[in-house]
Amino acid sequence: SYELTQPPSVSVSPGQTASITCSGDKLGDKYTWWFQQRPGQSPVLVIYQDDRRPSGIPERFSGSNSGNTATLTISGTQAMDDADYYCQAWDSSTGVFGGGTKLTVL
């Protein structure tokens, strides 16, 4: 079965840039979505189709996808961005989530 691999944790200082990777076999050939989940809340879509931002999502969130790796980048990270982030893709009519990355804004 298809797997997406994310680092368990990433730390960043306020105002700096955070990058969260998501790796999978030929992931660049698929679309990738990114979700933010704050403690006790439902997931929120922050990036769709690799690099598109839904309405209402701040411009500091961006995405890219090439080769075997998709990346979520948060520029000028704020305290409110402290959350879990999940990548997601579709493979052979099956939805797949990465294991999630805990972003800590120190």
Place this chain on the structure above:
Amino acid sequence: EVRLVESGGGLVQVGGSRRLSCSASGFSFSGFEMNWVRQAPGKGLEWVSHISSRGTTMLYADSVKGRFTISRDNAKNSLYLQMNSLSAEDTAVYYCARDRLHCDSTSCYFEGMDVWGQGTTVTVSS
């Protein structure tokens, strides 16, 4: 307001069954694909099942195939998940989430799970 509200969660015995519901409002439910996604306590998200807008195509994760059945009633703006032969590994918060299928001249692709419910908790215990 666009909204999804899950219900039906609770305590179930191992081997038992449960039916979850998801009520949609604020948008044209029949025009959207729908998913169930679950999250075990302290764990990550796991995609469970998907149903097309007309209810003609159903997809399942291997972990639930043959035990869970997804369905929808567009006249009632409702999504369902019938869960049978439950085990402790099915203990989780279950979310419903909408998606949209976009097709052009060459391919079809999902636009993304852009609206999620608050979740309903299923606890399977012996």
